[in-house]
Amino acid sequence: MDTAARPVAPYSRVKEHLKAGLAAGRWRPGELMPSEAELVAQFGVSRMTVHRALRELASEGLVERVQGVGTFAAQLHRISSTLTIRDLQEEIAARGHRHHAEVHLQRREPAGTGLAASLGLAAGGAVFHTLIVHHENGVPLQCEDRYVNPAAAPDYLGVDFSRTTPTSYLLEVAPLWEAQYTIEADRATAQEAKLLGIGRDEPCLVIVRRTVSRGVPITLARLVHPGSRYRLAGRFNP
Amino acid sequence: MDTAARPVAPYSRVKEHLKAGLAAGRWRPGELMPSEAELVAQFGVSRMTVHRALRELASEGLVERVQGVGTFAAQLHRISSTLTIRDLQEEIAARGHRHHAEVHLQRREPAGTGLAASLGLAAGGAVFHTLIVHHENGVPLQCEDRYVNPAAAPDYLGVDFSRTTPTSYLLEVAPLWEAQYTIEADRATAQEAKLLGIGRDEPCLVIVRRTVSRGVPITLARLVHPGSRYRLAGRFNP
DNA sequence: CAGTGGTCTAGACCACTGA
DNA sequence: CAGTGGTCTAGACCACTGA
Numbered sequence: 233m234d235t236a237a238r239p240v241a242p243y244s245r246v247k248e249h250l251k252a253g254l255a256a257g258r259w260r261p262g263e264l265m266p267s268e269a270e271l272v273a274q275f276g277v278s279r280m281t282v283h284r285a286l287r288e289l290a291s292e293g294l295v296e297r298v299q300g301v302g303t304f305a306a307q308l309h310r311i312s313s314t315l316t317i318r319d320l321q322e323e324i325a326a327r328g329h330r331h332h333a334e335v336h337l338q339r340r341e342p343a344g345t346g347l348a349a350s351l352g353l354a355a356g357g358a359v360f361h362t363l364i365v366h367h368e369n370g371v372p373l374q375c376e377d378r379y380v381n382p383a384a385a386p387d388y389l390g391v392d393f394s395r396t397t398p399t400s401y402l403l404e405v406a407p408l409w410e411a412q413y414t415i416e417a418d419r420a421t422a423q424e425a426k427l428l429g430i431g432r433d434e435p436c437l438v439i440v441r442r443t444v445s446r447g448v449p450i451t452l453a454r455l456v457h458p459g460s461r462y463r464l465a466g467r468f469n470p
Numbered sequence: 471m472d473t474a475a476r477p478v479a480p481y482s483r484v485k486e487h488l489k490a491g492l493a494a495g496r497w498r499p500g501e502l503m504p505s506e507a508e509l510v511a512q513f514g515v516s517r518m519t520v521h522r523a524l525r526e527l528a529s530e531g532l533v534e535r536v537q538g539v540g541t542f543a544a545q546l547h548r549i550s551s552t553l554t555i556r557d558l559q560e561e562i563a564a565r566g567h568r569h570h571a572e573v574h575l576q577r578r579e580p581a582g583t584g585l586a587a588s589l590g591l592a593a594g595g596a597v598f599h600t601l602i603v604h605h606e607n608g609v610p611l612q613c614e615d616r617y618v619n620p621a622a623a624p625d626y627l628g629v630d631f632s633r634t635t636p637t638s639y640l641l642e643v644a645p646l647w648e649a650q651y652t653i654e655a656d657r658a659t660a661q662e663a664k665l666l667g668i669g670r671d672e673p674c675l676v677i678v679r680r681t682v683s684r685g686v687p688i689t690l691a692r693l694v695h696p697g698s699r700y701r702l703a704g705r706f707n708p
Numbered sequence: 709c710a711g712t713g714g715t716c717t718a719g720a721c722c723a724c725t726g727a
Numbered sequence: 728c729a730g731t732g733g734t735c736t737a738g739a740c741c742a743c744t745g746a
Contacts, residue, residue, distance in 0.1 A: 241733080241734065241735090242734085242735075243734080243735085254645060255645060255683070255684055256645075257645050267711080267712065267713085268712080268713065269711080269712085277735080277736085278735065278736045278737065278738095279736090279737085279738095280518075280715095280716095280734095280735070280736070280737090281734085281735065281736080283713080283714080283715090284734090286713085287714090291529075297712095297713065297714095298712085298713080298743090298744085299712065299713045299714065299742065299743050299744080300711080300712050300713070300742070300743035300744035300745080301711095301712065301713080301743080301744060301745085302711090302712060302713080302744095303712090303713080315553050315704070407492060407493060407494075407495050409706075410705065410706055411705060411706040412703070412704070412705045412706075413703070413704055413705070413706070414701045414702065414703045414704075415653060415675070415701060415702040415703075415704075416675060416697055416700070416701035416702070417655035417656075417673040417674050417675040417676075417695075417697030418655075418673055418697050418698075419673055433671045435655040435656055435657055435673030435674065435697070436655050436673065437653070437654060437655040437675075438655075445493070446493050457655075459654055459655030459656050459673070460656075462654070463652045463653060463654035464652065464653040464654070465650070465651070465652045465653075466553070466650070466651055466652075466653075467648065467649065467650045467651070468647075468648055468649040468650075468651070479714080479715065479716090480715080480716070481715080481716085505730080505731065505732085506731080506732065507730080507731085515716080515717085516716065516717045516718065516719095517717090517718090517719095518715095518716070518717070518718090518734095518735095519715085519716060519717080521732080521733080521734090522715095524732085525733090535731095535732065535733095536724090536725085536731085536732080537723065537724050537725080537731065537732045537733065538723070538724035538725035538726080538730080538731050538732070539724080539725060539726085539730095539731065539732080540725095540730090540731060540732080541731090541732080
């Protein structure tokens with residue numbers, strides 16, 4: 233047990249002091265806060281130290297800084313949250329449950345116009361397509377309909393997706409990526425309902441995700457989950 | 471137009487260099503990366519400068535640092551995304567549309583056991599309850615069923631929620647807060663379906679959010695959106 | 709022109725790790 | 728004990744803003 237109180241770093245003291253002031257409403261949103269020079273005098277620390285405290289508050293969205301003008305309490309009406317999304321296989325394993333995947337489709341196809349545009353392919357170019365159903369303890373949890381840019385993952389069709397997941401494989405092939413996604417409630421298609429073993433009317437949580445790595449589109453995926461079996465959880469931490 | 475190429479800050483150059491290396495797979499997840507001293511020699515900058523670059527990469531989750539040991543390429547299997555949630559009224563206004571709210575309920579009630587526990591109230595204590603339907607251009611978009619801790623917002627029952635939203639009001643009363651939430655697809659209750667003007671079978675996106683400010687529970691809200699009218703969007707930025 | 713924040717340096721002391 | 732990262736300082740130069 234580490235009960236020995238570690239001395240708090242000065243930059244952290246400054247940061248917590250300002251945070252507490254913001255929490256107490258000492259500065260209204262948009263109001264001018266103390267300058268670096270004032271904080272230097274108040275805390276008796278160097279300017280680099282208060283600068284770090286303020287820079288971190290800015291990156292957390294708690295204050296806004298304008299060069300030549302000053303530091304302002306942030307408007308808190310835009311709130312960004314953290315939604316941690318893990319690889320499904322890993323997530324199921326972490327619950328101590330058994331994961332298995334049924335691969336229903338894994339082939340090359342000609343890409344339709346919209347799909348080609350979305351993946352940056354020439355019109356009518358080939359695209360890789362997989363359709364995989366993921367099970368947790370034998371119960372279908374996710375229907376993963378995925379298109380992959382062949383240039384980004386040329387060996388995609390040879391991978392055994394009963395052993396690894398496309399997400400995990402693509403993360404290895406294209407290590408750093410960005411993604412945009414939408415989350416909505418919708419019905420499953422007839423095929424998805426059949427694969428998931430649910431009724432046509434059952435609400436599903438549908439995530440559509442487009443992934444880009446170093447400017448190159450990698451993959452477009454539609455992930456359909458029975459609403460009764462899956463939910464997302466997250467937290468705000470302004 | 472600011473086409474005059476602003477000189478890139480040295481800490482930023484170091485950071486981008488390491489980022490590019492990670493993107494190119496120069497270091498596999500878990501692998502040891504160059505030390506601060508090596509980067510100082512390589513780039514000819516001071517240690518504070520490379521330290522800042524590495525600290526920012528660590529806070530973005532791209533590297534992991536262990537004092538006394540070194541800096542390692544991060545495992546990228548846990549990905550956290552940014553989901554920006556704005557006040558609904560503001561979001562609708564930003565689309566250039568008209569927002570209006572129907573207040574169906576605004577009263578004090580005895581809290582049930584589970585609710586009292588969730589809001590940190592004594593069993594059987596009073597709780598504030600509002601039921602509000604938000605419309606975009608006259609179409610019901612969100613049914614907001616909300617319970618509020620009276621201690622946190624004593625004047626809540628006197629607020630005119632046809633003019634402001636509970637979210638916006640509570641942000642003013644309790645400026646800094648944290649929230650946990652879940653997102654799922656479900657059916658609306660009979661009452662919600664009626665208020666939203668949808669069928670009992672229509673899939674809905676349901677967000678349940680519990681908010682805490684300075685350790686004090688503030689509010690518990692169930693936000694129900696017709697799946698056909700609302701979706702969430704976000705992006706990953708690892 | 710005074711005041712603001714953005715950044716960098718060269719040096720320092722420290723805690724921690726593993727050989 | 729050598730090497731690592733965590734932090735701080737005192738000073739500097741700069742870009743930018745608004746009076």
